[in-house]
Amino acid sequence: MPDLAGRLRLPLRQTQGLMRSVVALMGLDVLVPDFSTLSRRSKGMALPPTEPRLGSDGPITLVVDSTGLKLVGAGEWLETKHCAKSSRKRWRKLHLGLDLVSGEIVCSELTTDEIGDPTALPDLLDQIDGSVARFIADGAYDGIKTRDLLAARFGDHVNAVIPPPKNAAASPDAATHPTVRDRHIAEIAKQGRLAWQKSTGYNQRSRIETQMGRWNTVIGPKLQARGLDNQKTEARIGVLVLNTMTELGRPIFERTL
Incomplete structure (x- = not known):
C-alpha cells in the first residue's frame, strides 16, 4: 500500500479508503490495514531477500x-x-x-x-x-x-x-x-x-x-x-x-x- 499511495499520489488515509472500497466491490474477504498501522509497522520492517536473477552467475x-x-x-x-x-x-x-x-x-x-x-x-x-x-x-x-x-x-x-x-x-x-x-x-x-x-x-x-x-x-x-x-x-x-x-x-x- 505505501507504493500504491505513491503511485496514485494519495496519502495513506485516502489509499486506505480506496482499497477498502475496491475490496468491497470485488466481494473479497480481505482486511485492509489502516494508515496508522502501516505507518507504525513500516519502521524496521523486514523485507524478503532478493533472489538472484537469471544471468547473474559469476x-x-x-x-x-x-x-x-x-x-x-x-x-x-x-x-x-x-x-x-x-x-x-x-x-x-x-x-x-x-x-x-x-x-x-x-x-x-x-x-x-x-x-x-x-x-x-x-x-x-x-x-x-x-x-x-x-x-x-x-x-x-x-x-x-x-x-x-x-x-x-x-x-x-x-x-x-x-x-x-x-x-x-x-x-x-x-x-x-x-x-x-x-x-x-x-x-x-x-x-x-x-x-x-x-x-x-x-x-x-x-x-x-x-x-x-x-x-x-x-x-x-x-x-x-x-x-x-x-x-x-x-x-x-x-x-x-x-x-x-x-x-x-x-x-x-x-x-x-
Whole structure:
C-alpha cells in the first residue's frame, strides 16, 4: 500500500479508503490495514531477500548512481494552503546499484541529502554477496578512496570505469607503473573523451539513468513516509517492485532437443 499511495499520489488515509472500497466491490474477504498501522509497522520492517536473477552467475558488472527524492511535508502544505514559500526544499538521496546483465537492482541506500556518493558506497557494497568484475560510475566517484575500497572488497582485478575530471593529472609513477586511472587519462588525452567512453563501455552507464527514470515514473519522485527509517523501508519496497517488474518483463530461454 505505501507504493500504491505513491503511485496514485494519495496519502495513506485516502489509499486506505480506496482499497477498502475496491475490496468491497470485488466481494473479497480481505482486511485492509489502516494508515496508522502501516505507518507504525513500516519502521524496521523486514523485507524478503532478493533472489538472484537469471544471468547473474559469476562476477557482475555493477553500475551505480544516485537521484534526489522530494519529501512531502510542511513546506509544500504552507506553499499550497497559504501561498508561503518554504525556506528550504527537503530531499533524500537514493543510491542504486544495477547489475548490468540482469537489469536487477542489487543494492540500494536512502540517505540524507548531504551524504555524498563516495560516502554511501561502502553501505551499497555491503549488500552484494558475490564478486564484481567491472564497476561503472560517474566522475563523482573518482578518487583513491573509491578505488582502494573496490580493491579491498573485490580484489585488484576489478575494472573501475570512472571518468577522471578534465584537469586530472597522472600519478608521479605513471611512466613506469601506470594505474588504471593513469591509463584512462592517457587514453582520453590521445583519443578524446567520447572515444574513451566507447572503448571502456562507460556509455553503458545510461542503463542506471534509465532505471532512475523508471523509478520516477513507476514509484514516483516523492516519499510519502515522514521519518527516515520509514522512508528507507518505502525505498526498499520500491526496489522490490521494480525488480519484480524487471523479472516479469525479461524473456527466459531454455534449450530444447
